[in-house]
Amino acid sequence: MDSLTAFLLFCQGLGAFVGAVSAVWAEISYIRAMRSGHLDRAERAHLKVLGHGLRYGMTLLLLSSLGLVITAYLKHAMVQPALTSDYWISITFAVLIIALSWALSRNRISFALGSVAASTAWWALMILAYRHAPGISYGDALAAYVIATAILYALFFYIRFILAHPRSAIL
Numbered sequence: 001m002d003s004l005t006a007f008l009l010f011c012q013g014l015g016a017f018v019g020a021v022s023a024v025w026a027e028i029s030y031i032r033a034m035r036s037g038h039l040d041r042a043e044r045a046h047l048k049v050l051g052h053g054l055r056y057g058m059t060l061l062l063l064s065s066l067g068l069v070i071t072a073y074l075k076h077a078m079v080q081p082a083l084t085s086d087y088w089i090s091i092t093f094a095v096l097i098i099a100l101s102w103a104l105s106r107n108r109i110s111f112a113l114g115s116v117a118a119s120t121a122w123w124a125l126m127i128l129a130y131r132h133a134p135g136i137s138y139g140d141a142l143a144a145y146v147i148a149t150a151i152l153y154a155l156f157f158y159i160r161f162i163l164a165h166p167r168s169a170i171l
Contacts, residue, residue: 004067004071005068005071008064008067008068008071009064009068011060011061011063011064011067012060012061012064012065012068012129013126013129013130014060015056015057015058015059015060015061015062015064015129016057016061016122016125016126016128016129016130017057017126017129018053018056018057018060019053019054019057019058019061019097019122019125019126020057020119020122020123020125020126021053022049022050022052022053022054022057022122023050023053023118023119023122023123024119025049025053026046026049026050026053026115026119027046027115027119027156029046029049030046030115031159031160031163033046046111046115050101050104050115050118051101051105053122054097054098054101057122058094058097058098061094061125061129062094065081065087065090065091068081069081069082069087085136085137085138085141086128086134086136088138089128089136089138089141089142090125090128090129092138092141092142093121093124093125093128093145094125096117096121097118097121097122097125100114100117100118100121101118104118112153112156112157112160113153115156116149116152116153116156117149117153119152120145120148120149120152121145123148124141124144124145124148128141
């Protein structure tokens, strides 16, 4: 592996890491603002953090992915990235994150579902960027994403319920 490819892989991983961390930061800021009882401010803070993570993380991730595709083409690689399932899974999650963030900012999707779905997609992208799921098929990745989103949605729903109604929650 030459230094350009290593640098592009590093940038791709860094972009996914920035996005995943921004998703966690956004959830923490939402919970913190929810404790004070100002949900409108919390939603704005959440969208602002997700927007910054989307802007910087996604730009870095997509530009480095494009760079990897171009270098593979110029080096006449035996397997081009566009022919692999990992590439299309990454692109699908990137488009999904962009679409969910747009839908959240325009109130086209419920806040609870949209924020969890975007956070889960960022973490799935980070797992793919660091090559912790090699050889996974496209269908398996989408099924794992749907299951992980459902589990995290239930978990975050319960956490938000506890914070909103601390006396009625059963631990």
